[in-house]
Amino acid sequence: MQYFRLPLLLFVVLLSAPICIYAQTKPTVDSSSFYQTVQTYVNPVLPGDHPDPTLLQVGKDFYHCGSSFHFNPYLPVYHSTDLVHWKIIGRVLAPAKADWVTDRPSAGIWQGAITYFYGSYWIYFSANGQWFSRASSPAGPWSAPVHLKTDLETGNPGYDNSIFVDDDSKPYMLIKNGQKANRLHELGRDGQLTGHLINLDWVNAHLQYSWAEGPVMCKRNDVYYYFPAGDVTGGQYVLKSSALTGDSTKWQRLGNFFKPVTDPHAGFRHPNHISAPVQLSDGTWWTLGQSYEKYDGDDWSGMGRQTSLYPVIWEGDRPWGMAPASQPIVKPDLPQSGILWRSVTTDYFAGEAPGLCWHFLTKASSCKYSLTARKGWIRLSPDSVRTHIVQKETDHFYTVITRVDLAAADKSAKAGIYLSNGGQTVIGRLYTGYSDGRKIVLQLDTAIRTLTNPFGRTVWLKLVRNGHQLSGYFSGDKKAWTTLGAPVSAIKLDKAQPNYNSWVGTSIGLFAEGKPADFDCFICKDGRSVLPAVGYSNYFGTAAVSMGNEKAVTNTSGKGGWFMISGVETGRISPLSVALTCRITARTKIEIWLDDLQKGRLIATLNLDASGSRQWQVFSKTIKGVTGQHDVFVRFIPGTAQSAYIKSIQFGDHII
Numbered sequence: 001m002q003y004f005r006l007p008l009l010l011f012v013v014l015l016s017a018p019i020c021i022y023a024q025t026k027p028t029v030d031s032s033s034f035y036q037t038v039q040t041y042v043n044p045v046l047p048g049d050h051p052d053p054t055l056l057q058v059g060k061d062f063y064h065c066g067s068s069f070h071f072n073p074y075l076p077v078y079h080s081t082d083l084v085h086w087k088i089i090g091r092v093l094a095p096a097k098a099d100w101v102t103d104r105p106s107a108g109i110w111q112g113a114i115t116y117f118y119g120s121y122w123i124y125f126s127a128n129g130q131w132f133s134r135a136s137s138p139a140g141p142w143s144a145p146v147h148l149k150t151d152l153e154t155g156n157p158g159y160d161n162s163i164f165v166d167d168d169s170k171p172y173m174l175i176k177n178g179q180k181a182n183r184l185h186e187l188g189r190d191g192q193l194t195g196h197l198i199n200l201d202w203v204n205a206h207l208q209y210s211w212a213e214g215p216v217m218c219k220r221n222d223v224y225y226y227f228p229a230g231d232v233t234g235g236q237y238v239l240k241s242s243a244l245t246g247d248s249t250k251w252q253r254l255g256n257f258f259k260p261v262t263d264p265h266a267g268f269r270h271p272n273h274i275s276a277p278v279q280l281s282d283g284t285w286w287t288l289g290q291s292y293e294k295y296d297g298d299d300w301s302g303m304g305r306q307t308s309l310y311p312v313i314w315e316g317d318r319p320w321g322m323a324p325a326s327q328p329i330v331k332p333d334l335p336q337s338g339i340l341w342r343s344v345t346t347d348y349f350a351g352e353a354p355g356l357c358w359h360f361l362t363k364a365s366s367c368k369y370s371l372t373a374r375k376g377w378i379r380l381s382p383d384s385v386r387t388h389i390v391q392k393e394t395d396h397f398y399t400v401i402t403r404v405d406l407a408a409a410d411k412s413a414k415a416g417i418y419l420s421n422g423g424q425t426v427i428g429r430l431y432t433g434y435s436d437g438r439k440i441v442l443q444l445d446t447a448i449r450t451l452t453n454p455f456g457r458t459v460w461l462k463l464v465r466n467g468h469q470l471s472g473y474f475s476g477d478k479k480a481w482t483t484l485g486a487p488v489s490a491i492k493l494d495k496a497q498p499n500y501n502s503w504v505g506t507s508i509g510l511f512a513e514g515k516p517a518d519f520d521c522f523i524c525k526d527g528r529s530v531l532p533a534v535g536y537s538n539y540f541g542t543a544a545v546s547m548g549n550e551k552a553v554t555n556t557s558g559k560g561g562w563f564m565i566s567g568v569e570t571g572r573i574s575p576l577s578v579a580l581t582c583r584i585t586a587r588t589k590i591e592i593w594l595d596d597l598q599k600g601r602l603i604a605t606l607n608l609d610a611s612g613s614r615q616w617q618v619f620s621k622t623i624k625g626v627t628g629q630h631d632v633f634v635r636f637i638p639g640t641a642q643s644a645y646i647k648s649i650q651f652g653d654h655i656i
Contacts, residue, residue, distance in 0.1 A: 045307065045309045046064070065123060076090075092142045121137065126160070238319060258320070266323075288308070328538075344391050344508065391524075406512070466532065528652065554646070558638060568651075578592055578603065588639060594633070
């Protein structure tokens with residue numbers, strides 16, 4: 001079974017498709033340098049639940065927003081300088097200012113169309129009507145929502161809209177309502193509709209494109225391009241016209257937008273709901289698109305619609321989205337500016353408000369916490385129901401650690417680590433509680449593991465995800481860990497759910513029931529725990545392989561290669577060493593870098609000598625001055641292909 005996003009087969013990574021893309025605007029591409037530098041990426045660039053992406057380019061900056069549904073605070077705004085690395089910089093709407101928004105799964109806020117016109121940033125969204133907020137900066141603060149007015153000609157302003165700004169700076173709303181209504185209407189300086197309707201209802205009059213939802217537009221060489229999506233299962237289409245008109249005879253249907261998938265290992269095979277394509281200064285075009293993740297016999301749809309970055313290829317005046325692929329893609333020629341790969345974020349709760357990475361699944365939970373009641377801790381105070389604070393799950397391999405203080409005296413009191421699917425119908429919990437004495441419990445669906453808690457009200461909890469398997473541990477000192485036994489299966493949590501998982505994906509975080517509980521940290525991707533190499537988020541010149549019951553990563557040529565594990569937390573006190581568990585077939589040099597292979601930091605060089613042994617061995621190196629959360633790069637120095645098979649990496653607290 002394939003537990004990770006990239007293929008298990010050992011193969012040499014081919015880059016013919018990305019090179020072909022870049023050959024349209026650049027005379028040559030030297031792929032040999034890709035083995036030692038980070039010039040490529042693999043999708044998704046926004047792992048986890050990021051549905052209905054919209055994309056805004058303003059100068060050298062890019063902003064993304066999309067539907068947040070019942071996840072609140074609503075409408076997170078992401079920033080990037082390279083279209084690959086994204087960071088949340090603000091949220092548009094607090095629950096306290098959204099009393100009219102329906103608070104249940106599948107409801108909440110849809111759309112989140114971010115745009116810029118007439119000197120301001122705007123967000124248009126749907127929540128029992130169409131609304132907009134305005135700001136001078138995408139980070140906010142955003143104005144109070146304003147209701148979009150409509151008239152008899154325009155009709156219902158829809159729920160799945162976007163904004164197109166023409167060359168003359170006039171903005172238009174692309175209105176989508178039901179299956180057959182596709183319309184355009186100019187926006188005035190006050191953000192309201194103005195002028196006359198451009199009726200495109202003929203686009204899907206015969207349901208040619210299923211729902212023809214999430215329409216976006218761009219313009220190139222005085223030609224307009226209109227991109228409707230099919231529905232949640234996929235399908236993306238494109239039409240073009242030399243005039244912005246409702247006359248169907250002036251438009252040409254070009255068919256599917258994405259090239260056919262030819263990569264058998266691609267997991268995101270049905271992208272749609274693309275953002276309006278943008279053009280960079282080097283002439284290349286790019287778009288974001290969502291897709292569920294699913295392989296033959298291995299379903300990760302429960303994570304939600306994850307967002308990928310696709311090059312747009314122009315064949316004359318016909319645009320094509322690059323076919324989804326598992327292999328690396330040459331990244332845009334843009335500066336990164338130090339933003340890490342999108343991952344679950346560590347929090348030591350030192351501030352007075354939760355970090356922007358956190359969200360809540362209910363409005364009630366959004367006001368049931370305190371970061372001031374106990375300095376350096378977050379207190380969750382449930383009433384008659386469970387309360388929580390969570391983030392979007394982004395990975396298939398990780399170790400979550402927290403310390404919880406709970407005075408449990410009856411069966412109602414529980415507190416610990418929380419995993420929930422979008423509809424909150426399937427949940428996983430590792431918690432401390434009480435049942436004829438203090439207990440530690442790991443539970444998902446009907447599976448349950450229980451042991452007596454000998455450490456009292458304050459205890460460390462550790463949840464390990466290894467693909468679809470969840471294992472629980474607990475400790476009194478964060479050093480000696482007791483296992484709760486055999487793992488429990490998370491397949492029911494991870495697979496597709498009824499009603500498309502309430503349109504959103506899995507969340508991970510903290511919860512409390514029955515009684516207030518305090519937590520002094522939340523660490524995901526703990527670096528002092530084993531980090532499986534196959535859990536990488538980006539790579540070049542390496543491949544994941546099966547070796548009996550083990551999984552490992554090896555270099556596919558003598559040119560070197562690298563892989564990157566995102567969001568690794570090394571702690572507030574530096575570890576003293578870093579170790580690789582691997583099999584060595586030939587003398588090999590490995591470098592460990594933080595954050596980047598060009599502008600990052602080299603923290604260790606390991607010279608691995610096989611010494612005639614092909615058994616799993618541990619090779620360690622002393623390090624110093626490493627703290628905080630980082631993307632960890634493991635680089636093979638050029639030598640011999642398949643010279644080492646790396647199973648895991650781990651930071652430690654002993655001197656080598």
